[in-house]
Amino acid sequence: MADGDLRERLAEATAVGDGRAPGVVTGTVANRPRTVFVFPGQGALRPGQGRALYATAPVYRDTLDEASARVGTVHGRQLTSWCVDAEVDPQAQAATEVAQPLLVAHGVALARQLMAWGVRPDALVGHSVGELAAACVGGALSLADAVGFAAERGRLMGTLTAPGAMLAVRGADEQDVAALVAATPRELAVAAYNGPGRLVISGSPDAVEGAAEKLAGLGAAVRPLRVSHAFHSPLMEPVAQALADAAHALDVTAADLPVMSTLTAEWQPRMDPVHLREHALRPVLFGRAVTRLLDEGYDTFVELGPDENLAGPIRAAAVHHRATDADGTTAGAPRAAKSTDIETGTDIGSGSRVLVVSAPGEADRAGAAKASSPGGARELLAMVGRLWVRGVTLDRTALDAGRRRVPLPPYPYQRRRYWPDTAAHGLLHRVTWQAAPLADDAPAGPVLVTGVDATAVREVAERFAGRGVEATTDPGAVAAQTVILLAGPAKHRTAAEFERLQRRWVTAFREALALFDRAGARRLLVVTRGLPFFTASSA
Structure with a gap:
């Protein structure tokens, strides 16, 4: 139970249907999952982003208030107001002076709420400005430094660079994109390599519009991003030195959690003036960073943002990664993964799977139409439920505080306990390596x-x-x-x-x-x- 009326939820769970009760998730724990928190970049926010969370998730609310007090008024509003007001002008919210500190504050607040419930990530990765949120959650930056630098970064870019545009491109030949960039090198650039067949281009509005027409004519799918400037392009060069100067004021410490940089696809970015200067100019290597995480065994990705902005690229990278691994021969006839296998977290081949979820998820009350804004603590807990049945550890003490637990019989009409005792060989293993000669000519069968x-x-x-x-x-x-x-x-x-x-x-x-x-x-x-x-x- 995440929230809501017990009688109603039990009725949903036992209703006759296709065998999959709404709101009920099940799973089998075969091994301990390795979880990654993913922080999106600019263009991921929308009005009312944190409205329900602010009202129902106390750690999220306290963190957002703390960040808002540190940044102060931005374009006439506090960050809290920009985050919870569903009637705010989307174009005004997308202004980079607002969007950058708001993204960092929202991402850190979501992560802290999940961690308060015992969901501790094994690694962190952030797309573009999301890397500041990752560094904060990882312990390299304080919340004050992270949102403060994001606010200054947004202010510099908003006041000292020309307006620009960005375009998400899917299915284009990289050589075609490279030719467009080469034709106008000072006005157009590849801003992000998000995965197989997924790019973002950035530049002046006219150059991006022309590129969109040409790429669409070649059969690519194009989508303008809701941004005010051309990030990760030559148009950012006027603020490069000012960003480096601002970074000197940061108090960077050793991170407590591993952070994968999307600037270099390497662990533990330095977050020094040189890194943060290049971070604004060079393309985002998100696809390469995700591939490395998959290579190193990370298999559970939690995107801390709406609309699954990065979930699609992560799933595409996972499908490509699995198909690449399947070119060898293993017992059990391995196969290339289907995208639906990745999305639902079902088994791929034999014993290996990737799960991608977005937090907090859409508000979707029983019998009600799907809301137009993300949900609150109920939806976030429903997502946590998906992680728990996968094997992610939770802090039940924190989760159960202020709630009454209702014991349910494991089997109708029989007062018998079915909870398993500790076995000699449990589902989770601590693997050690020790040479051991066989005692017999052959092992015991089968x-x-x-x-x-x-x-x-x-x-x-x-x-x-x-x-x-x-x-x-x-x-x-x-x-x-x-x-x-x-x-x-x-x-x-x-x-x-x-x-x-x-x-x-x-x-x-x-x-x-x-x-x-x-x-x-x-x-x-x-x-x-x-x-x-x-x-x-x-x-």
Whole structure:
């Protein structure tokens, strides 16, 4: 239960329908997810953005008030007013002097509310000015410094640079875009590389309008962004030195959480004058940053903003990443992921999945039309529920404060407890590596064999069968007592080939852990050398 009437919610959950009750989420925890908070850049806000959250989420409200007091009046309003007033002029809200500090304040406030409920991210990433919010949540910048610098950044860009425009482009050939930029290098630039086939161009209004017509004529989908200036383009050069000067006043400390920079696609940006100067001029490498996060095993992305502005590029990157990994051969016939697999967080292949959600989500009360503005604490808690059934840890003490918990029977009419006791092999593992020679000629059957080399997997299973041990490569065929992972060859000629092999090994290992849990097996053996198995060392 996130909020609302218990009787009404139970009626929804038990109503006869297509089997999926509204407002009810389920999931199976196969491994601990690695969560990333994603902070969007300018163009992501809309009127009434924080109205419901301000009224229902106390940590969000306190943080927004703190940021608003630090920045003061901007274009005649406090940040709080700009954030909660649903009647505010969208064009006035999109002015960069308003939008930049408001984005940072809103993102940090959302993150702090989630963290107060025990949702602690494993990494942070911010698109453009969103990197300031990421640095603040990560501990490198105080809230006062983050919103203060964002306000000064917006003021400088709003007063010292010419008006500009930006255009989201999807499905265009990068060579066509590069040719347009080369034709007008001082008026047009690629502002962001958001992922496969997804770019943002920036420049003077006339240059962007002309580029939109040409790209649309070539079959690309184009969408103007709600911005007042041409960020990440040559039009920002008049404020470059002033931004560096303003950055000298920042008190930057060591971050408590990992932050992935979208300027460099590297960990822990320095947030010094040089970085923050280049951050305004150079393109955003969001797609490259997301790909690196996927490469390193991050699989749960929480976008702290409305409209799923960045959810689409993240899903596209995840689909491309999975399709790239699937060009090898692994046991269980891997396949390229479908976009719907990514969006709903369902399994992709065997044991690997990516979930992308946006916070707080749309307000959608039962029996009511979908609201035109984002929801509040109820919708944010519903999103948290999706994370919880995935395995994300929550602080129940904070969540249950001021609420009455209602115990429900796990099975109708039977007063029996079904809560599981601690097992010797739980669903979550702390993996350690220890060489362990086999005590017998072969492991106890039935045996499930998996690995990156399908041929070796099949041959080892056949060798076991020849020795009278029940063995299979099909996870659903038998209740295996032992899972054997064949690590595969380690030969490589280039660094790129090694990285590709490394991704395949990590994926295979995660899949083996999932199979180990699903089968309820007693042992997981990893063969690292010496195939066939009967003369191998194992770990």
